[in-house]
Amino acid sequence: MDIKQYMEQLGQQARKAARGMARADTATRNRALTLIANAIERDADALRAANQLDMDAAAANGLEPAMLDRLALSDKAIATMIEGLRQIVALPDPIGEISGLKFRPTGIQVGQMRVPLGVIGIIYESRPNVTVDAAGLCIKSGNATILRGGSEAIHCNRALAKLVKEGLQGAGLPADGVQVVDTTDRAAVGALITMPQYVDVIVPRGGKSLIARLMAEATVPMIKHLDGICHVYIDAKADLKKALDIGFNAKCHRYGTCNTMETLLVARAIAPTVLPELAKLYAAKEVELRADAEAAAILAGYPHLAAATEEDWSTEYLAAILSVKVVEDMDEAMEHINTYSSKHTEAIITEDHSAAMRFLREVDSSSVMVNASTRFADGFEYGLGAEIGISNDKLHARGPVGLEGLTSLKYVVFGHGEVRQ
Secondary structure (H helix, E strand, O other): OOHHHHHHHHHHHHHHHHHHHHHOOHHHHHHHHHHHHHHHHHOHHHHHHHHHHHHHHHHHOOOOHHHHHHHOOOHHHHHHHHHHHHHHHHOOOOOOOEEEEEEOOOOOEEEEEEEEOOEEEEEEOOOOHHHHHHHHHHHHOOOEEEEEOOHHHHHHHHHHHHHHHHHHHHOOOOHHHEEEOOOOOOHHHHHHOOOOOOOOEEEEEOOHHHHHHHHHHOOOOEOOEOOOOEEEEEOOOOOHHHHHHHHHHHHHOOOOOOOOEEEEEEEOOOHHHHHHHHHHHHHHOOOEEEEOHHHHHHOOOOOOEEEOOHHHHHOOOOOOEEEEEEEOOHHHHHHHHHHHOOOOEEEEEOOOHHHHHHHHHHOOOOEEEEOOOHHHOOOOOOOOOOOOOEEOOOOOOOEEOOOHHHEEEEEEEEOOOOOOO
Protein backbone atom coordinates (compact mmCIF):
# COMPACT_ATOMS: atom_id res chain seq x y z
CA MET A 1 0.00 0.00 0.00
CA ASP A 2 1.26 3.47 -0.89
CA ILE A 3 0.56 5.19 2.43
CA LYS A 4 0.77 8.74 1.13
CA GLN A 5 -1.65 7.98 -1.68
CA TYR A 6 -3.98 6.13 0.69
CA MET A 7 -4.05 9.02 3.17
CA GLU A 8 -4.58 11.54 0.37
CA GLN A 9 -7.61 9.51 -0.67
CA LEU A 10 -8.98 9.53 2.89
CA GLY A 11 -8.41 13.28 3.06
CA GLN A 12 -10.21 13.96 -0.20
CA GLN A 13 -13.14 11.79 0.88
CA ALA A 14 -13.30 13.50 4.26
CA ARG A 15 -13.27 16.98 2.73
CA LYS A 16 -16.11 16.04 0.43
CA ALA A 17 -18.06 14.38 3.25
CA ALA A 18 -17.60 17.41 5.52
CA ARG A 19 -19.97 19.45 3.39
CA GLY A 20 -22.69 16.84 3.73
CA MET A 21 -22.11 16.49 7.47
CA ALA A 22 -22.35 20.26 8.00
CA ARG A 23 -25.57 20.50 5.95
CA ALA A 24 -27.37 17.72 7.83
CA ASP A 25 -30.06 18.73 10.30
CA THR A 26 -30.12 17.77 13.97
CA ALA A 27 -32.62 14.94 13.52
CA THR A 28 -30.49 13.27 10.86
CA ARG A 29 -27.31 13.45 12.93
CA ASN A 30 -29.14 12.15 15.99
CA ARG A 31 -30.59 9.32 13.92
CA ALA A 32 -27.08 8.24 12.92
CA LEU A 33 -25.93 8.25 16.54
CA THR A 34 -28.92 6.18 17.63
CA LEU A 35 -28.31 3.64 14.86
CA ILE A 36 -24.64 3.33 15.88
CA ALA A 37 -25.58 2.81 19.54
CA ASN A 38 -28.10 0.13 18.54
CA ALA A 39 -25.53 -1.61 16.32
CA ILE A 40 -22.94 -1.69 19.13
CA GLU A 41 -25.54 -3.18 21.47
CA ARG A 42 -26.48 -5.76 18.85
CA ASP A 43 -22.91 -6.76 18.02
CA ALA A 44 -21.42 -6.60 21.54
CA ASP A 45 -20.26 -10.22 21.37
CA ALA A 46 -18.45 -9.65 18.08
CA LEU A 47 -16.77 -6.54 19.49
CA ARG A 48 -15.58 -8.46 22.55
CA ALA A 49 -14.17 -11.17 20.28
CA ALA A 50 -12.31 -8.58 18.18
CA ASN A 51 -11.00 -6.94 21.33
CA GLN A 52 -9.77 -10.29 22.62
CA LEU A 53 -7.65 -10.68 19.48
CA ASP A 54 -6.09 -7.31 20.25
CA MET A 55 -5.60 -8.17 23.94
CA ASP A 56 -3.91 -11.49 23.14
CA ALA A 57 -1.55 -9.86 20.64
CA ALA A 58 -0.77 -6.99 23.03
CA ALA A 59 0.00 -9.35 25.91
CA ALA A 60 2.25 -11.42 23.65
CA ASN A 61 4.08 -8.24 22.65
CA GLY A 62 4.67 -7.27 26.28
CA LEU A 63 2.37 -4.24 26.43
CA GLU A 64 2.49 -2.56 29.84
CA PRO A 65 -0.36 -3.29 32.31
CA ALA A 66 -1.63 0.30 32.14
CA MET A 67 -1.91 0.08 28.34
CA LEU A 68 -3.61 -3.34 28.57
CA ASP A 69 -6.11 -1.78 30.96
CA ARG A 70 -6.85 0.96 28.42
CA LEU A 71 -7.14 -1.56 25.62
CA ALA A 72 -9.64 -3.86 27.35
CA LEU A 73 -13.25 -3.54 26.16
CA SER A 74 -15.26 -4.77 29.15
CA ASP A 75 -19.04 -5.10 29.36
CA LYS A 76 -19.04 -1.86 31.34
CA ALA A 77 -16.96 -0.11 28.65
CA ILE A 78 -19.38 -1.22 25.93
CA ALA A 79 -22.36 -0.06 28.00
CA THR A 80 -20.62 3.28 28.59
CA MET A 81 -20.00 3.73 24.84
CA ILE A 82 -23.69 3.11 24.14
CA GLU A 83 -24.80 5.43 26.93
CA GLY A 84 -22.33 8.07 25.76
CA LEU A 85 -23.83 8.09 22.27
CA ARG A 86 -27.33 8.38 23.69
CA GLN A 87 -26.23 11.24 25.91
CA ILE A 88 -24.84 13.02 22.86
CA VAL A 89 -28.21 12.58 21.13
CA ALA A 90 -29.88 14.30 24.08
CA LEU A 91 -27.48 17.25 24.06
CA PRO A 92 -28.53 20.53 22.43
CA ASP A 93 -27.19 20.92 18.89
CA PRO A 94 -24.72 23.82 18.89
CA ILE A 95 -24.53 24.14 15.09
CA GLY A 96 -26.23 27.21 13.69
CA GLU A 97 -26.74 28.81 17.10
CA ILE A 98 -26.43 32.60 16.89
CA SER A 99 -25.25 34.47 19.97
CA GLY A 100 -24.46 38.05 20.93
CA LEU A 101 -26.74 39.57 18.30
CA LYS A 102 -26.80 43.35 18.67
CA PHE A 103 -27.67 46.43 16.61
CA ARG A 104 -24.93 48.80 15.52
CA PRO A 105 -25.50 52.56 15.07
CA THR A 106 -25.48 51.98 11.30
CA GLY A 107 -28.58 49.79 11.56
CA ILE A 108 -26.92 46.43 10.89
CA GLN A 109 -27.18 43.56 13.36
CA VAL A 110 -23.97 41.71 14.21
CA GLY A 111 -23.71 38.33 15.95
CA GLN A 112 -21.75 35.10 15.94
CA MET A 113 -22.85 31.71 14.58
CA ARG A 114 -21.45 28.41 15.79
CA VAL A 115 -20.19 26.25 12.91
CA PRO A 116 -18.30 22.94 12.49
CA LEU A 117 -14.51 23.00 12.26
CA GLY A 118 -14.65 20.87 9.10
CA VAL A 119 -12.37 17.81 9.02
CA ILE A 120 -10.85 16.63 12.29
CA GLY A 121 -7.99 14.15 12.43
CA ILE A 122 -7.73 12.23 15.70
CA ILE A 123 -4.67 10.19 16.67
CA TYR A 124 -4.89 7.99 19.74
CA GLU A 125 -3.49 4.89 21.40
CA SER A 126 -5.16 1.80 22.88
CA ARG A 127 -8.69 2.68 24.10
CA PRO A 128 -11.13 1.49 21.43
CA ASN A 129 -13.88 3.47 23.17
CA VAL A 130 -12.23 6.63 21.80
CA THR A 131 -13.23 5.48 18.31
CA VAL A 132 -16.90 5.69 19.28
CA ASP A 133 -16.64 8.78 21.50
CA ALA A 134 -14.79 10.72 18.82
CA ALA A 135 -17.07 9.56 16.02
CA GLY A 136 -20.16 10.47 18.03
CA LEU A 137 -19.00 13.97 18.93
CA CYS A 138 -17.83 14.71 15.40
CA ILE A 139 -21.13 13.53 13.90
CA LYS A 140 -23.21 15.60 16.33
CA SER A 141 -21.07 18.70 15.73
CA GLY A 142 -21.36 18.37 11.95
CA ASN A 143 -17.72 17.48 11.31
CA ALA A 144 -16.11 14.80 9.20
CA THR A 145 -13.30 12.91 10.92
CA ILE A 146 -10.35 10.65 10.19
CA LEU A 147 -9.53 8.37 13.12
CA ARG A 148 -6.09 6.84 13.48
CA GLY A 149 -6.16 4.45 16.44
CA GLY A 150 -3.21 2.55 17.84
CA SER A 151 -1.97 -0.56 16.07
CA GLU A 152 -2.68 -2.56 19.24
CA ALA A 153 -6.46 -1.95 18.80
CA ILE A 154 -6.71 -2.54 15.05
CA HIS A 155 -9.15 -5.49 15.15
CA CYS A 156 -11.59 -3.76 17.48
CA ASN A 157 -11.34 -0.45 15.63
CA ARG A 158 -12.10 -2.16 12.33
CA ALA A 159 -15.18 -3.76 13.85
CA LEU A 160 -16.34 -0.44 15.28
CA ALA A 161 -15.68 1.35 11.99
CA LYS A 162 -18.13 -0.96 10.22
CA LEU A 163 -20.84 -0.18 12.77
CA VAL A 164 -20.25 3.57 12.53
CA LYS A 165 -20.45 3.43 8.73
CA GLU A 166 -23.66 1.40 8.99
CA GLY A 167 -25.20 4.10 11.20
CA LEU A 168 -24.13 6.93 8.90
CA GLN A 169 -25.56 5.25 5.81
CA GLY A 170 -28.75 4.28 7.61
CA ALA A 171 -29.37 7.94 8.48
CA GLY A 172 -28.54 9.15 4.97
CA LEU A 173 -25.27 10.82 5.93
CA PRO A 174 -22.05 10.47 3.90
CA ALA A 175 -20.46 7.07 4.53
CA ASP A 176 -17.05 8.80 4.61
CA GLY A 177 -18.15 11.17 7.36
CA VAL A 178 -16.14 8.98 9.75
CA GLN A 179 -13.14 7.06 8.41
CA VAL A 180 -10.87 4.80 10.45
CA VAL A 181 -7.32 4.51 9.07
CA ASP A 182 -7.05 0.82 8.12
CA THR A 183 -3.30 0.41 8.43
CA THR A 184 -0.88 0.07 11.33
CA ASP A 185 1.93 1.74 9.35
CA ARG A 186 3.22 4.71 11.35
CA ALA A 187 3.76 6.64 8.14
CA ALA A 188 -0.01 7.21 8.13
CA VAL A 189 0.40 9.57 11.09
CA GLY A 190 3.07 11.58 9.29
CA ALA A 191 0.78 11.95 6.28
CA LEU A 192 -2.30 12.87 8.32
CA ILE A 193 -0.61 15.71 10.20
CA THR A 194 0.77 17.28 7.03
CA MET A 195 -2.43 17.56 4.97
CA PRO A 196 -3.78 21.04 5.79
CA GLN A 197 -5.58 21.07 2.44
CA TYR A 198 -7.84 18.28 3.74
CA VAL A 199 -7.60 18.37 7.55
CA ASP A 200 -8.53 21.44 9.62
CA VAL A 201 -7.35 20.33 13.06
CA ILE A 202 -5.53 17.40 14.66
CA VAL A 203 -6.42 16.06 18.11
CA PRO A 204 -3.64 13.79 19.42
CA ARG A 205 -4.21 11.55 22.44
CA GLY A 206 -1.08 9.73 23.44
CA GLY A 207 2.21 9.78 25.28
CA LYS A 208 4.82 12.51 25.38
CA SER A 209 6.79 10.98 22.51
CA LEU A 210 3.77 11.16 20.19
CA ILE A 211 2.99 14.75 21.15
CA ALA A 212 6.64 15.78 20.76
CA ARG A 213 6.74 14.25 17.29
CA LEU A 214 3.54 15.98 16.23
CA MET A 215 4.65 19.35 17.59
CA ALA A 216 7.84 19.03 15.52
CA GLU A 217 6.28 17.74 12.29
CA ALA A 218 2.63 18.82 12.07
CA THR A 219 1.54 21.49 9.60
CA VAL A 220 -2.09 21.15 10.72
CA PRO A 221 -3.18 23.05 13.89
CA MET A 222 -3.57 20.87 17.01
CA ILE A 223 -5.73 20.63 20.13
CA LYS A 224 -3.21 18.84 22.34
CA HIS A 225 -4.02 16.20 24.91
CA LEU A 226 -0.87 15.98 27.03
CA ASP A 227 -0.04 13.89 30.08
CA GLY A 228 -1.95 14.01 33.35
CA ILE A 229 0.25 14.84 36.32
CA CYS A 230 -2.68 15.41 38.67
CA HIS A 231 -2.46 16.54 42.29
CA VAL A 232 -4.66 16.27 45.37
CA TYR A 233 -3.89 18.69 48.22
CA ILE A 234 -5.26 17.80 51.66
CA ASP A 235 -5.61 21.07 53.55
CA ALA A 236 -5.18 21.52 57.30
CA LYS A 237 -8.93 22.11 57.54
CA ALA A 238 -9.91 19.00 55.57
CA ASP A 239 -12.62 16.61 56.69
CA LEU A 240 -10.79 13.34 57.45
CA LYS A 241 -13.37 11.03 55.86
CA LYS A 242 -13.44 13.09 52.66
CA ALA A 243 -9.65 13.12 52.59
CA LEU A 244 -9.46 9.33 52.92
CA ASP A 245 -12.23 8.61 50.41
CA ILE A 246 -10.93 11.03 47.78
CA GLY A 247 -7.24 10.29 48.38
CA PHE A 248 -7.89 6.59 47.82
CA ASN A 249 -10.28 6.92 44.87
CA ALA A 250 -8.18 9.48 42.98
CA LYS A 251 -5.25 7.04 42.94
CA CYS A 252 -6.72 3.54 43.07
CA HIS A 253 -9.96 3.71 41.08
CA ARG A 254 -7.90 3.17 37.90
CA TYR A 255 -4.17 3.55 37.45
CA GLY A 256 -3.92 3.93 33.67
CA THR A 257 -5.92 7.10 33.11
CA CYS A 258 -4.83 10.70 32.65
CA ASN A 259 -7.07 11.95 35.49
CA THR A 260 -5.53 9.64 38.10
CA MET A 261 -3.73 11.39 40.97
CA GLU A 262 0.06 11.09 40.67
CA THR A 263 1.11 13.39 43.54
CA LEU A 264 -0.45 13.76 46.98
CA LEU A 265 0.29 16.96 48.91
CA VAL A 266 -0.63 17.11 52.60
CA ALA A 267 -0.60 20.10 54.95
CA ARG A 268 1.90 19.68 57.78
CA ALA A 269 -0.73 20.19 60.50
CA ILE A 270 -2.85 17.23 59.36
CA ALA A 271 -0.16 14.96 57.87
CA PRO A 272 0.50 12.87 61.04
CA THR A 273 -3.23 12.11 61.20
CA VAL A 274 -4.18 11.51 57.58
CA LEU A 275 -1.06 9.88 56.07
CA PRO A 276 -1.02 6.73 58.26
CA GLU A 277 -4.74 6.19 57.56
CA LEU A 278 -4.29 6.61 53.82
CA ALA A 279 -1.25 4.33 53.93
CA LYS A 280 -3.45 1.50 55.26
CA LEU A 281 -5.73 1.89 52.24
CA TYR A 282 -2.83 2.08 49.79
CA ALA A 283 -1.13 -0.96 51.34
CA ALA A 284 -4.17 -3.10 50.48
CA LYS A 285 -3.54 -2.22 46.83
CA GLU A 286 0.26 -2.50 47.14
CA VAL A 287 0.75 1.10 46.03
CA GLU A 288 4.38 2.21 46.15
CA LEU A 289 4.74 5.56 47.93
CA ARG A 290 7.63 7.77 46.86
CA ALA A 291 7.84 10.23 49.71
CA ASP A 292 9.82 13.30 50.64
CA ALA A 293 11.80 13.12 53.88
CA GLU A 294 9.03 14.47 56.11
CA ALA A 295 6.35 12.20 54.67
CA ALA A 296 8.74 9.23 54.82
CA ALA A 297 9.28 9.79 58.56
CA ILE A 298 5.52 9.70 59.15
CA LEU A 299 5.15 6.62 56.93
CA ALA A 300 8.05 4.67 58.50
CA GLY A 301 7.22 0.98 58.41
CA TYR A 302 5.04 1.21 55.29
CA PRO A 303 5.96 -1.87 53.22
CA HIS A 304 6.23 -0.16 49.83
CA LEU A 305 8.12 3.05 50.61
CA ALA A 306 10.84 4.77 48.57
CA ALA A 307 12.50 8.18 48.65
CA ALA A 308 11.09 10.65 46.14
CA THR A 309 13.48 12.13 43.59
CA GLU A 310 13.17 15.40 41.71
CA GLU A 311 12.03 13.43 38.66
CA ASP A 312 9.10 11.90 40.57
CA TRP A 313 7.33 15.25 40.92
CA SER A 314 7.02 15.55 37.12
CA THR A 315 6.26 11.91 36.32
CA GLU A 316 2.94 10.45 35.15
CA TYR A 317 3.22 6.90 36.49
CA LEU A 318 -0.01 5.33 35.15
CA ALA A 319 0.76 2.63 37.70
CA ALA A 320 0.41 1.77 41.41
CA ILE A 321 2.96 4.44 42.36
CA LEU A 322 2.23 7.72 44.13
CA SER A 323 4.47 10.67 45.02
CA VAL A 324 3.78 12.09 48.49
CA LYS A 325 4.95 15.40 49.93
CA VAL A 326 4.26 17.30 53.14
CA VAL A 327 3.83 21.06 52.63
CA GLU A 328 3.52 23.89 55.11
CA ASP A 329 0.24 25.27 53.78
CA MET A 330 -1.85 25.91 50.68
CA ASP A 331 0.57 28.50 49.32
CA GLU A 332 3.37 25.94 49.21
CA ALA A 333 0.97 23.38 47.72
CA MET A 334 -0.07 25.76 44.94
CA GLU A 335 3.55 26.68 44.24
CA HIS A 336 4.38 22.98 43.85
CA ILE A 337 1.35 22.36 41.62
CA ASN A 338 1.97 25.31 39.35
CA THR A 339 5.63 24.22 39.02
CA TYR A 340 5.19 20.50 38.29
CA SER A 341 1.63 20.03 37.05
CA SER A 342 0.84 19.23 33.42
CA LYS A 343 -2.18 21.55 33.90
CA HIS A 344 -4.69 18.72 33.66
CA THR A 345 -6.59 18.38 36.97
CA GLU A 346 -5.98 19.34 40.59
CA ALA A 347 -8.13 19.02 43.72
CA ILE A 348 -8.20 20.51 47.21
CA ILE A 349 -9.79 18.80 50.20
CA THR A 350 -10.88 21.45 52.69
CA GLU A 351 -13.80 22.78 54.73
CA ASP A 352 -12.42 26.33 54.48
CA HIS A 353 -14.50 28.11 51.83
CA SER A 354 -12.05 31.00 51.43
CA ALA A 355 -9.15 28.59 50.89
CA ALA A 356 -11.20 26.61 48.37
CA MET A 357 -12.01 29.72 46.35
CA ARG A 358 -8.38 30.83 46.35
CA PHE A 359 -7.36 27.39 45.11
CA LEU A 360 -9.90 27.59 42.28
CA ARG A 361 -8.67 31.03 41.23
CA GLU A 362 -4.92 30.54 41.53
CA VAL A 363 -4.27 26.99 40.35
CA ASP A 364 -3.63 27.16 36.59
CA SER A 365 -5.06 23.86 35.31
CA SER A 366 -7.86 22.92 32.95
CA SER A 367 -9.95 21.39 35.77
CA VAL A 368 -9.73 22.48 39.40
CA MET A 369 -11.85 20.75 42.05
CA VAL A 370 -12.98 21.18 45.64
CA ASN A 371 -13.70 18.05 47.70
CA ALA A 372 -13.98 15.74 44.71
CA SER A 373 -11.82 13.06 43.11
CA THR A 374 -9.71 14.00 40.11
CA ARG A 375 -11.25 10.93 38.40
CA PHE A 376 -14.29 13.10 37.63
CA ALA A 377 -12.27 15.08 35.05
CA ASP A 378 -13.98 13.42 32.12
CA GLY A 379 -16.40 14.49 29.39
CA PHE A 380 -18.92 11.79 30.32
CA GLU A 381 -18.88 12.82 33.99
CA TYR A 382 -19.12 16.52 33.06
CA GLY A 383 -22.30 15.85 31.08
CA LEU A 384 -20.70 16.34 27.67
CA GLY A 385 -21.85 12.87 26.58
CA ALA A 386 -18.27 11.95 25.77
CA GLU A 387 -15.01 13.70 25.09
CA ILE A 388 -12.58 13.79 22.24
CA GLY A 389 -9.74 14.41 24.67
CA ILE A 390 -8.74 16.67 27.54
CA SER A 391 -6.91 19.73 26.34
CA ASN A 392 -4.09 21.13 28.46
CA ASP A 393 -3.89 24.08 26.08
CA LYS A 394 -5.40 27.51 26.72
CA LEU A 395 -6.40 28.48 23.19
CA HIS A 396 -9.65 27.41 21.54
CA ALA A 397 -10.50 24.51 23.88
CA ARG A 398 -9.46 23.69 27.44
CA GLY A 399 -10.32 20.69 29.61
CA PRO A 400 -12.62 17.93 28.31
CA VAL A 401 -13.32 18.70 24.65
CA GLY A 402 -16.97 18.11 23.82
CA LEU A 403 -19.28 19.49 21.17
CA GLU A 404 -18.42 23.17 21.57
CA GLY A 405 -14.70 22.39 21.44
CA LEU A 406 -15.25 20.88 17.97
CA THR A 407 -16.87 24.03 16.63
CA SER A 408 -15.83 27.56 15.81
CA LEU A 409 -17.58 30.90 15.54
CA LYS A 410 -18.07 33.09 12.51
CA TYR A 411 -19.54 36.57 12.43
CA VAL A 412 -22.94 36.98 10.81
CA VAL A 413 -24.48 40.30 9.81
CA PHE A 414 -28.16 41.10 9.14
CA GLY A 415 -28.81 44.24 7.17
CA HIS A 416 -31.78 46.12 5.80
CA GLY A 417 -30.13 47.68 2.78
CA GLU A 418 -27.51 49.62 4.72
CA VAL A 419 -24.38 50.82 2.93
CA ARG A 420 -21.23 52.10 4.60
CA GLN A 421 -20.79 55.86 4.49
